[in-house]
Amino acid sequence: xxxxxxxxxxxxxxxxxxxxxxxxSHTAEPVDLTAYGPLSxxxxxxxxxxxxADGVAEITRYIDGVPVKVTDRNAAEKLTNTKLxxxxxxxxxxxxxxxxLTDLIGLAVTDKAGAAIGTVSIVHDYxxxxxxEIERKTGASLIIxxxxxxxxxxxxxxxxxxxxxxxxxIVAEDAA
Amino acid sequence: MARSVWKGPFVDGYLLAKAEAxxxxxxxxxxxxxxxxxxxxxxxxxxxFGVYNGHKFLPVQVNENMVGHKFGEFSPTRTFTGHAADxxxxxx
Numbered sequence: 001x002x003x004x005x006x007x008x009x010x011x012x013x014x015x016x017x018x019x020x021x022x023x024x025s026h027t028a029e030p031v032d033l034t035a036y037g038p039l040s041x042x043x044x045x046x047x048x049x050x051x052x053a054d055g056v057a058e059i060t061r062y063i064d065g066v067p068v069k070v071t072d073r074n075a076a077e078k079l080t081n082t083k084l085x086x087x088x089x090x091x092x093x094x095x096x097x098x099x100x101l102t103d104l105i106g107l108a109v110t111d112k113a114g115a116a117i118g119t120v121s122i123v124h125d126y127x128x129x130x131x132x133e134i135e136r137k138t139g140a141s142l143i144i145x146x147x148x149x150x151x152x153x154x155x156x157x158x159x160x161x162x163x164x165x166x167x168x169x170i171v172a173e174d175a176a
Numbered sequence: 177m178a179r180s181v182w183k184g185p186f187v188d189g190y191l192l193a194k195a196e197a198x199x200x201x202x203x204x205x206x207x208x209x210x211x212x213x214x215x216x217x218x219x220x221x222x223x224x225f226g227v228y229n230g231h232k233f234l235p236v237q238v239n240e241n242m243v244g245h246k247f248g249e250f251s252p253t254r255t256f257t258g259h260a261a262d263x264x265x266x267x268x
Contacts, residue, residue, distance in 0.1 A: 007261060008261050008262070026258075026260055027260055028260040028262055091262055095266075098264045098266045099265055100264050100265075101264070102261060123259070124256075125259060125265055126234070126251065127250055128234075128236040128238070128250035129224075129236070129268045130267075130268070131235040141232075143232055143234060143235060145206065145235035145268065146265055146267055147224070147237065147267060149204040150204060151267065154267070164204060166204045166205050166206040167203060167204065167206070168206060168208055169194045169197050169198050169201075169205050171190070171194050
């Protein structure tokens with residue numbers, strides 16, 4: 001099933017003496033870390049960021065709904081390694097035939113007959129089309145191209161994908 | 177030093193035979209190859225290759241923009257720590 005919260009970044013070390021911190025963003029465009037609404041830490045405490053330089057941000061914490069800016073280095077150092085999350089629902093809807101990787105990872109995999117194969121463990125995408133790595137219950141993992149022919153059904157709501165394993169081309173020259 | 181133009185692009189012979197077989201069959205097939213050094217030719221467009229990276233055969237769906245590149249460029253050999261959290265995958 002898709003995760004309800006997604007980690008989008010992490011707070012790094014303190015920067016300067018005025019409460020600024022370095023930020024590691026896990027979004028495709030680093031500045032998009034602040035584009036998906038309020039962030040929260042692992043315990044659910046709400047934080048907001050304001051970029052002041054490349055990779056450096058000012059943090060505002062919300063204590064009982066009241067915004068409190070982090071203004072000194074000691075407070076900033078306490079935030080180091082704080083993971084920043086956003087609700088999955090905050091991400092904009094994907095286009096047709098487009099899926100967030102975070103939604104695909106963890107889905108149950110079945111064949112056309114409904115027999116369980118395993119779960120999606122990794123989505124590879126290195127510029128030559130996406131592919132799903134399926135962790136099988138037994139044996140080695142299986143990697144299949146993320147195409148309509150190999151993955152005819154993707155049902156995020158039901159938490160499953162249907163895959164058709166492609167055949168392998170074997171020619172006579174291979175035997176030599 | 178760049179390869180001489182008069183030689184033409186380098187492609188391992190077995191790969192051409194497999195590509196022809198795949199085009200002829202027109203089924204849902206993957207061509208497993210070890211030849212990362214081979215150049216992607218125009219006749220490979222539309223086919224899916226499984227390019228070995230020393231560990232796994234990573235699927236490479238060939239499109240026009242990849243012609244002239246080597247297969248190995250699309251199947252990284254080093255450990256990849258993960259894609260962006262908001263990255264999307266398009267079904268081909």
